[in-house]
Amino acid sequence: MLPTFHICKATEADIDALVILVNSAYRGESSKQGWTTEADLLDGSRIDATTMFLDMQNPNQQFLKAVDPFNKIIGCVSLVKKDAVLYLGMLTVQPNIQAKGIGKALLDAAETTAISLGLNIIEMTVISVRKNLIDWYIRKGYQLTGETLPFPSDPKFGIQKQALIFCVLQKKIHD
Numbered sequence: 001m002l003p004t005f006h007i008c009k010a011t012e013a014d015i016d017a018l019v020i021l022v023n024s025a026y027r028g029e030s031s032k033q034g035w036t037t038e039a040d041l042l043d044g045s046r047i048d049a050t051t052m053f054l055d056m057q058n059p060n061q062q063f064l065k066a067v068d069p070f071n072k073i074i075g076c077v078s079l080v081k082k083d084a085v086l087y088l089g090m091l092t093v094q095p096n097i098q099a100k101g102i103g104k105a106l107l108d109a110a111e112t113t114a115i116s117l118g119l120n121i122i123e124m125t126v127i128s129v130r131k132n133l134i135d136w137y138i139r140k141g142y143q144l145t146g147e148t149l150p151f152p153s154d155p156k157f158g159i160q161k162q163a164l165i166f167c168v169l170q171k172k173i174h175d
Contacts, residue, residue, distance in 0.1 A: 005074060005102060007109045010063035015052050017073045018063065022047050025092045027158065034095030036133060042158035047090065051156065064109050066093070066102050075102040079113055085121040085170070086114040107140055111173050120173045125149055125166035134167060142169040 010018060024030040026038045026046040038046070055061050055078065066075030074097060078090040088110050093102045114122050126134050128148065138144070144167055151157070151164035 005066045005068050005105070007064055007066050007075075007105060010056075010065040010073075010076060012053065012056055014063070014065060014073060015049050015056070018065065018076055019047055019049050019052055021073055021076060021094060022090055022092045025095050030095060032095075034093070034098040036093070036098060037095070038127065038130075038158070041127060041129065041161055041164060043161065044155055044157075044159045046158065048156070062113070064106060064113070066106060075106055077106045077110055079110055081117055081119065082123075084119060085123045086110065086117065086119045088122050088124045091124075104140065111171075114173050121170055122173060123168065123170045125168055127151065128165050128167045129162075134169070137169055140171070142171045144168070145170050 023045050025034060025036060027042060027044065029039070032039055052063075056063065058080070060081040062079050064077050064079065065073045068074050075093040076090065077088060077092070080087040080089070088107075091103060091106055093100075093106075110122060114120065122142075124137070124142070126137065128134075134144070147168040149166040149168065151160060151166060
């Protein structure tokens with residue numbers, strides 16, 4: 001059953017809850033409750049409060065959050081206007097309620113945001129070995145561009161357990 005939630009813009013007051021959510025969904029044992037975990041690929045945190053605070057200061061970046069009826073944040077996504085594309089990152093859903101439409105709703109909200117900014121391309125990067133996740137995005141209309149990018153060596157993005165690269169995916173939005 002699809003949980004009741006709404007999507008709105010996140011604020012600085014949400015930083016602590018967002019950091020907990022993102023780290024619980026991507027890294028560590030709690031992330032293994034969901035299908036989007038990176039725990040077998042990376043150690044360390046996915047994001048920290050300082051980085052998220054600085055990201056929120058960027059006038060071209062915003063965070064959307066999915067909030068349940070009790071005002072608990074259950075999902076989020078980072079959106080950055082980069083030239084003529086909207087870069088989508090950190091799409092996150094609370095691990096124990098994944099596969100219930102929250103991620104898709106956040107993708108839909110990203111498309112609405114892109115259109116409102118006059119952009120018709122959404123771009124993202126996904127770790128190349130995450131085939132299930134790449135396949136999910138392809139089912140949502142994204143396409144592999146053939147471009148790859150190195151995974152950052154800075155441990156603030158995580159400590160690699162194996163050599164990793166990103167695949168670039170894009171979706172053209174038609175309004």
